[in-house]
Amino acid sequence: MSILVNNQTRLLVQGITGREGSFHAGQMVEYGTNVVAGVTPGGLGKEVHGVPVFNTVSDAVEKTQANTSIIYVPAPFAADAIYEATDAGIKLIICITEGVPTLDMVAVYHYVREHGARLIGPNCPGLITPDEAKVGIMPGYIHSRGPVGLVSRSGTLTYEVVNALTEAGLGQSSAVGIGGDPIIGTNFIDVLELYQNDPETEAIVMIGEIGGSDEEQAAEYIKKHVTKPMVGFIAGQTAPPGKRMGHAGAIISGGEGTAAAKIEALKAAGVKVADTAAGVADIMKAEMKG
Amino acid sequence: MNIHEYQAAEILKQYGIPINEGIVCDSADAAAEAAQKIGGKVVIKAQVHSGGRGKAGGVKLADSPDEARSVASEILGLDINGHIVHMVMVAPAVDIQREVYLGAVIDRDGRGVTVMASAEGGVEIEEVAKATPEKIHTETAHPYLGLRDYQCRRLAFKLGLEGKEVGGFAKIAKQVHRAFVEKDAGLCEINPLIINGDGEWQAIDSKITIDDNALYRQKDAEELRDLREENEIEVQARSHGISFVKLDGNIGCMVNGAGLSMATMDAVKFQGGEPANFLDVGGGASAEQVTTALNLVLAEPDVKAVLINIFGGITRCDVVAQGLLEAMGKIDVDVPFVIRLIGTNQAEGQKLLSDAGITVVERMDEAAKQVVAAAKGAA
Numbered sequence: 001m002s003i004l005v006n007n008q009t010r011l012l013v014q015g016i017t018g019r020e021g022s023f024h025a026g027q028m029v030e031y032g033t034n035v036v037a038g039v040t041p042g043g044l045g046k047e048v049h050g051v052p053v054f055n056t057v058s059d060a061v062e063k064t065q066a067n068t069s070i071i072y073v074p075a076p077f078a079a080d081a082i083y084e085a086t087d088a089g090i091k092l093i094i095c096i097t098e099g100v101p102t103l104d105m106v107a108v109y110h111y112v113r114e115h116g117a118r119l120i121g122p123n124c125p126g127l128i129t130p131d132e133a134k135v136g137i138m139p140g141y142i143h144s145r146g147p148v149g150l151v152s153r154s155g156t157l158t159y160e161v162v163n164a165l166t167e168a169g170l171g172q173s174s175a176v177g178i179g180g181d182p183i184i185g186t187n188f189i190d191v192l193e194l195y196q197n198d199p200e201t202e203a204i205v206m207i208g209e210i211g212g213s214d215e216e217q218a219a220e221y222i223k224k225h226v227t228k229p230m231v232g233f234i235a236g237q238t239a240p241p242g243k244r245m246g247h248a249g250a251i252i253s254g255g256e257g258t259a260a261a262k263i264e265a266l267k268a269a270g271v272k273v274a275d276t277a278a279g280v281a282d283i284m285k286a287e288m289k290g
Numbered sequence: 291m292n293i294h295e296y297q298a299a300e301i302l303k304q305y306g307i308p309i310n311e312g313i314v315c316d317s318a319d320a321a322a323e324a325a326q327k328i329g330g331k332v333v334i335k336a337q338v339h340s341g342g343r344g345k346a347g348g349v350k351l352a353d354s355p356d357e358a359r360s361v362a363s364e365i366l367g368l369d370i371n372g373h374i375v376h377m378v379m380v381a382p383a384v385d386i387q388r389e390v391y392l393g394a395v396i397d398r399d400g401r402g403v404t405v406m407a408s409a410e411g412g413v414e415i416e417e418v419a420k421a422t423p424e425k426i427h428t429e430t431a432h433p434y435l436g437l438r439d440y441q442c443r444r445l446a447f448k449l450g451l452e453g454k455e456v457g458g459f460a461k462i463a464k465q466v467h468r469a470f471v472e473k474d475a476g477l478c479e480i481n482p483l484i485i486n487g488d489g490e491w492q493a494i495d496s497k498i499t500i501d502d503n504a505l506y507r508q509k510d511a512e513e514l515r516d517l518r519e520e521n522e523i524e525v526q527a528r529s530h531g532i533s534f535v536k537l538d539g540n541i542g543c544m545v546n547g548a549g550l551s552m553a554t555m556d557a558v559k560f561q562g563g564e565p566a567n568f569l570d571v572g573g574g575a576s577a578e579q580v581t582t583a584l585n586l587v588l589a590e591p592d593v594k595a596v597l598i599n600i601f602g603g604i605t606r607c608d609v610v611a612q613g614l615l616e617a618m619g620k621i622d623v624d625v626p627f628v629i630r631l632i633g634t635n636q637a638e639g640q641k642l643l644s645d646a647g648i649t650v651v652e653r654m655d656e657a658a659k660q661v662v663a664a665a666k667g668a669a
Contacts, residue, residue, distance in 0.1 A: 110433040111434075163632065180548060237552075246533040
């Protein structure tokens with residue numbers, strides 16, 4: 001088992017003829033992901049890395065039975081792309097696009113949930129189930145299959161930790177990047193619940209960062225519902241208040257969202273929190289032995 | 291993006307919210323002239339992108355044009371939390387019968403726009419939230435339908451308003467929400483919102499921030515940007531698609547990805563050093579981008595050593611290494627560098643650098659340790 005994506009995933013790429021979309025479609029095909037269709041308005045009849053292109057998501061779903069969509073369209077059009085995928089009946093939508101206006105996400109968040117679909121992102125690296133499906137922009141080869149489930153708000157920091165886990169001989173059941181924006185479709189709790197219920201996942205790594213209170217809420221959830229060992233890390237312990245640290249959501253405002261508060265909450269919930277990113281794999285290795 | 295108080299007031303005025311009309315001045319003489327024109331007692335307020343203006347001596351009353359001149363000359367040039375005052379606003383002093391707080395924010399937990407009101411007007415809302423959270427009343431707008439009239443009225447009643455005050459407040463609350471949505475705000479706040487001596491509602495101090503992600507569709511907002519309020523290097527970085535935040539330490543950092551950048555700064559701190567900056571060069575880390583980023587890091591005279599931490603994923607390490615060499619060849623580098631480069635083709639990348647006499651470190655914590663030692667040696 002694994003979570004969210006696997007060898008049953010039939011992936012659709014929205015924005016497949018764009019620079020990013022076409023490059024990453026190729027990378028995903030190469031990894032072995034079952035990429036069944038692409039969508040670009042006016043692109044019908046084209047092929048990108050052997051993947052047929054359609055004008056609309058509903059056409060693509062009808063012709064190819066795509067069940068998952070990944071979005072690479074520019075920020076001004078990202079919300080519309082998510083609505084299009086939702087309305088076409090896609091139940092898992094991954095939005096890679098960075099820079100989506102926060103107010104667009106307010107309506108999108110509620111719309112997707114009301115339609116029984118799940119959105120991951122925006123502003124995220126996507127997710128991967130090693131050896132089955134890579135649905136995102138992460139370098140596939142650093143992953144290996146195994147018992148550790150990973151969830152993170154970050155991109156390259158996730159790769160960093162995955163790489164260290166793999167080098168330590170700890171493979172991953174899945175790795176999910178939920179995104180660095182203030183409003184994202186899937187939060188820590190959603191993914192923790194999936195890992196807790198996934199028999200293959202034996203331990204969980206959670207990588208948070210400053211801003212918002214998702215980590216604190218996750219800590220409450222962990223206390224009540226997560227029985228698997230967890231290792232955490234919170235980035236931004238040295239971040240000054242009031243400054244946006246790259247990610248739109250990574251900002252300490254009005255004294256809220258500090259790393260210290262998040263670390264404390266996670267520790268109180270029984271999560272082993274690493275002092276530095278490099279320590280995550282070391283602690284997990286010790287945990288798994290115990 | 292932050293804008294000035296007078297600009298925020300101007301926006302609220304466009305939405306029919308009565309404001310305390312002021313005159314913006316950039317000299318003491320202009321302030322005196324403005325006070326003359328307004329007549330009577332005036333308030334003179336520093337126009338800077340910083341809170342705590344009152345405490346810092348940036349808001350003062352004046353009884354005459356002469357006093358306005360001397361007060362303005364005290365305020366102009368003042369340093370308020372690192373922001374130099376270049377402008378003041380001169381406005382009529384008001385008779386406050388009642389003051390409340392009214393603001394709209396993005397509620398991350400509720401995934402919506404929340405309008406907040408408190409009877410504790412004129413006090414920083416964060417302080418009210420900490421000390422007496424029960425005094426803050428909130429209504430979250432519907433994600434598709436917006437803020438309903440009944441929600442605005444409910445806020446008014448919770449504030450203890452009566453009679454025609456209720457309708458007046460509700461109308462303003464509704465317009466604050468409308469302005470928030472139409473301007474893609476991150477915050478839209480009136481504090482205090484008052485009832486003046488004539489029994490009329492009036493916005494005395496307004497604050498609006500605009501979502502950076504929405505600037506592409508808020509064309510007017512760009513004209514409100516005051517570059518004097520922004521760090522020069524941060525502005526330059528932004529124009530190259532690089533995220534840069536200046537910090538107080540002496541170890542320059544150049545990293546790809548926001549999360550990894552923060553984690554790198556944390557590692558430096560953990561080893562007893564202080565980062566000079568946050569810098570996310572972006573996912574690609576091309577030669578051109580790396581050159582620009584290095585220049586930004588080295589522009590800060592306090593920088594005693596530089597840590598470069600790149601995880602080469604889709605962009606291969608050998609390409610990043612070539613970029614680094616190219617960049618370092620172009621720049622006059624006279625501080626020690628510690629480079630950590632791992633990921634795709636890391637052996638080739640590391641070889642390129644070590645052939646050029648540059649040491650590459652494998653582990654992130656080891657790299658942090660070395661750069662802290664290098665900075666101490668150079669200090």
